[in-house]
Amino acid sequence: MRANAREAIDTRERILRAAMKVFAMHGLFKAPLSMVAREAGVSKSLIFWYYGNRENLVREVVERVLPLDVIEGCVGKGLKGRSLAECVARRYLEKYEDATMRLLLLQVLSARGLLGLVDEAFRRICVEMLPVLAEGVWGERSKENIVKARMLFGSLLCYTLNPPNGIDREEYIRIILDTLGA
Amino acid sequence: MRANAREAIDTRERILRAAMKVFAMHGLFKAPLSMVAREAGVSKSLIFWYYGNRENLVREVVERVLPLDVIEGCVGKGLKGRSLAECVARRYLEKYEDATMRLLLLQVLSARGLLGLVDEAFRRICVEMLPVLAEGVWGERSKENIVKARMLFGSLLCYTLNPPNGIDREEYIRIILDTLGA
Amino acid sequence: MRANAREAIDTRERILRAAMKVFAMHGLFKAPLSMVAREAGVSKSLIFWYYGNRENLVREVVERVLPLDVIEGCVGKGLKGRSLAECVARRYLEKYEDATMRLLLLQVLSARGLLGLVDEAFRRICVEMLPVLAEGVWGERSKENIVKARMLFGSLLCYTLNPPNGIDREEYIRIILDTLGA
Amino acid sequence: MRANAREAIDTRERILRAAMKVFAMHGLFKAPLSMVAREAGVSKSLIFWYYGNRENLVREVVERVLPLDVIEGCVGKGLKGRSLAECVARRYLEKYEDATMRLLLLQVLSARGLLGLVDEAFRRICVEMLPVLAEGVWGERSKENIVKARMLFGSLLCYTLNPPNGIDREEYIRIILDTLGA
DNA sequence: CATGAATGAGCCTTCATTCAT
DNA sequence: AATGAATGAAGGCTCATTCAT
Numbered sequence: 001m002r003a004n005a006r007e008a009i010d011t012r013e014r015i016l017r018a019a020m021k022v023f024a025m026h027g028l029f030k031a032p033l034s035m036v037a038r039e040a041g042v043s044k045s046l047i048f049w050y051y052g053n054r055e056n057l058v059r060e061v062v063e064r065v066l067p068l069d070v071i072e073g074c075v076g077k078g079l080k081g082r083s084l085a086e087c088v089a090r091r092y093l094e095k096y097e098d099a100t101m102r103l104l105l106l107q108v109l110s111a112r113g114l115l116g117l118v119d120e121a122f123r124r125i126c127v128e129m130l131p132v133l134a135e136g137v138w139g140e141r142s143k144e145n146i147v148k149a150r151m152l153f154g155s156l157l158c159y160t161l162n163p164p165n166g167i168d169r170e171e172y173i174r175i176i177l178d179t180l181g182a
Numbered sequence: 183m184r185a186n187a188r189e190a191i192d193t194r195e196r197i198l199r200a201a202m203k204v205f206a207m208h209g210l211f212k213a214p215l216s217m218v219a220r221e222a223g224v225s226k227s228l229i230f231w232y233y234g235n236r237e238n239l240v241r242e243v244v245e246r247v248l249p250l251d252v253i254e255g256c257v258g259k260g261l262k263g264r265s266l267a268e269c270v271a272r273r274y275l276e277k278y279e280d281a282t283m284r285l286l287l288l289q290v291l292s293a294r295g296l297l298g299l300v301d302e303a304f305r306r307i308c309v310e311m312l313p314v315l316a317e318g319v320w321g322e323r324s325k326e327n328i329v330k331a332r333m334l335f336g337s338l339l340c341y342t343l344n345p346p347n348g349i350d351r352e353e354y355i356r357i358i359l360d361t362l363g364a
Numbered sequence: 365m366r367a368n369a370r371e372a373i374d375t376r377e378r379i380l381r382a383a384m385k386v387f388a389m390h391g392l393f394k395a396p397l398s399m400v401a402r403e404a405g406v407s408k409s410l411i412f413w414y415y416g417n418r419e420n421l422v423r424e425v426v427e428r429v430l431p432l433d434v435i436e437g438c439v440g441k442g443l444k445g446r447s448l449a450e451c452v453a454r455r456y457l458e459k460y461e462d463a464t465m466r467l468l469l470l471q472v473l474s475a476r477g478l479l480g481l482v483d484e485a486f487r488r489i490c491v492e493m494l495p496v497l498a499e500g501v502w503g504e505r506s507k508e509n510i511v512k513a514r515m516l517f518g519s520l521l522c523y524t525l526n527p528p529n530g531i532d533r534e535e536y537i538r539i540i541l542d543t544l545g546a
Numbered sequence: 547m548r549a550n551a552r553e554a555i556d557t558r559e560r561i562l563r564a565a566m567k568v569f570a571m572h573g574l575f576k577a578p579l580s581m582v583a584r585e586a587g588v589s590k591s592l593i594f595w596y597y598g599n600r601e602n603l604v605r606e607v608v609e610r611v612l613p614l615d616v617i618e619g620c621v622g623k624g625l626k627g628r629s630l631a632e633c634v635a636r637r638y639l640e641k642y643e644d645a646t647m648r649l650l651l652l653q654v655l656s657a658r659g660l661l662g663l664v665d666e667a668f669r670r671i672c673v674e675m676l677p678v679l680a681e682g683v684w685g686e687r688s689k690e691n692i693v694k695a696r697m698l699f700g701s702l703l704c705y706t707l708n709p710p711n712g713i714d715r716e717e718y719i720r721i722i723l724d725t726l727g728a
Numbered sequence: 729c730a731t732g733a734a735t736g737a738g739c740c741t742t743c744a745t746t747c748a749t
Numbered sequence: 750a751a752t753g754a755a756t757g758a759a760g761g762c763t764c765a766t767t768c769a770t
Binding site for chain 6: 193224225226227228231232
Binding site: 112181 | 207294338343344362
């Protein structure tokens with residue numbers, strides 16, 4: 001029984017991982033579930049047993065990929081100043097260290113307007129978190145600081161779009177934080 | 183005859199515009215050509231008459247959306263220092279002023295790995311243009327300056343992802359250039 | 365062009381006929397469209413070109429099979445007494461002379477509760493037409509006459525359920541009308 | 547043990563009842579077993595434990611719904627004349643008093659050609675029982691009397707198709723028997 | 729007895745593409 | 750240049766059925 005339950009969880013997870021891999025390479029909407037099934041080593045039907053329909057599977061993938069947890073995690077820890085910026089940067093880059101996650105992030109971002117989940121995440125990040133971050137890092141919610149917070153995100157996004165070779169993560173973080181005066 | 187030729191061009195262009203609109207909202211791969219046809223007010227078959235197949239249509243859309251022209255245009259003008267950075271920033275933001283173009287940019291970026299065209303553009307921008315830009319704006323191709331060039335791009339991308347309200351384009355440009363020491 | 369239009373109508377009709385045949389034998393809900401397509405000698409997709417979806421095709425079949433036209437046709441002609449009853453009986457039996465139509469009638473009747481169209485037809489026949497028929501044939505809308513009208517329908521339905529051998533249509537009609545005192 | 551056995555019977559019966567309910571509303575072929583399972587409050591697999599496969603379950607439902615027992619029961623009692631007709635009518639209407647049974651009867655009738663069981667029942671009723679009934683009620687197997695026997699069935703069927711409101715069962719029986727001269 | 733997990737077959741539907749006109 | 754008609758491939762999903770526990 002317990003073994004069964006554990007196996008079931010494993011299977012569910014295995015499907016999700018397969019979906020992430022396949023969606024990363026073929027797009028959230030273009031990748032057929034048959035491909036996911038093959039990658040997970042299960043039958044197509046089993047995906048429906050666990051996720052009900054394609055949309056639910058996509059949603060779970062999207063939830064894992066969105067960077068909300070990164071930002072909220074750091075802000076929630078009550079950090080201030082450079083430590084806060086550093087926390088966000090490091091966790092962000094760690095989260096998207098894996099090539100699959102990087103590709104997936106792009107796929108998810110491009111699903112704006114198609115997935116309510118993504119729209120909502122955009123709102124949360126751009127409208128809610130940015131000012132909080134600006135205040136936390138640079139002391140006040142001025143226009144300039146909000147732009148700087150955006151620059152921070154943009155710089156991180158740009159890193160994940162195409163990680164530069166010859167510059168390691170920590171160095172990259174140091175340079176952008178220095179440049180942004182954090 | 184000439185009127186005919188002009189009309190033909192118009193039709194071709196009308197289809198492309200329709201495709202951009204539809205692809206922006208429904209994704210480069212998910213949007214059916216029937217939708218493009220309806221939006222353009224022509225029959226589905228006519229799309230094939232002008233573009234041969236779906237892939238070609240997508241390719242033309244992608245070409246219009248990629249920001250290569252912006253960067254190469256500014257670099258090609260022989261500008262240096264802040265003027266160069268300003269040129270890139272302003273043209274970039276102008277190009278993606280329209281909401282359709284902004285959504286489309288995301289769709290195109292997410293097509294990496296699926297469209298050779300996009301892969302190639304990534305390479306051109308990240309590997310070739312970034313160092314050129316770094317040198318052009320800050321004087322030398324040091325690691326730091328290349329990171330700054332990335333930060334410039336990231337900041338611009340972040341603007342197009344979700345244009346901040348309350349901050350106009352020129353102000354945004356000024357702040358990021360000041361911050362980047364351009 | 366005109367030839368084309370005619371051909372298209374023919375194709376549409378051919379599909380409908382095929383559907384009637386296939387639905388009659390395999391049930392309105394069980395028969396796969398692939399079977400209809402094969403019977404009609406067209407591709408499955410073409411069914412969707414003409415009918416949009418399965419439901420629409422079913423609906424058109426149902427409309428052809430329901431006996432509303434028979435009853436309304438006779439009542440609409442202003443007939444009275446035995447002529448009216450005879451009209452209904454004869455047209456009804458003619459309509460369902462064909463074995464396909466007879467099977468189909470059953471399938472359609474059994475779709476009550478599943479197809480609004482059928483529910484509505486039941487209402488029209490049982491609630492609206494029965495009293496009209498009772499009055500038209502026997503002079504007044506008394507309980508007895510309404511039951512007789514039902515008996516007329518029931519007798520006809522019973523004929524189509526399983527046409528008796530050894531008794532031809534006209535004789536059957538004569539006997540039931542005599543028995544019902546029409 | 548005995549309690550167990552009784553429970554098992556109960557479960558089997560509960561499944562059958564659930565099937566009748568679900569099949570009545572969704573059709574003998576369209577209703578999924580998962581629906582039956584949910585209605586019965588058991589797992590889908592248990593249906594297979596008791597019935598082996600879908601077909602068997604359908605068959606048991608059909609057997610309960612067919613009116614063979616009604617006719618054979620009355621004929622077997624050796625009744626004659628109006629009493630015989632009355633017996634058939636009353637038992638028939640009692641059997642299909644419940645809305646579920648009425649809908650189910652239709653579903654079963656429409657399964658002709660799909661279920662050997664139903665075909666066989668049709669034959670038994672129309673070919674074997676009808677003449678017997680004609681002779682039992684009206685004295686001889688003449689054409690006219692056989693048609694009258696059909697009219698009796700048809701009238702009853704018509705009642706179950708859509709029970710008239712304002713006319714109770716006994717009255718309905720009286721009128722049709724009077725009209726048929728039974 | 730009873731269930732959850734797993735599968736394969738098959739269905740409806742969509743869509744890019746082609747062809748005749 | 751333009752369209753409607755037609756097709757084949759493939760995808761999402763449902764469902765009966767099986768199996769291990």
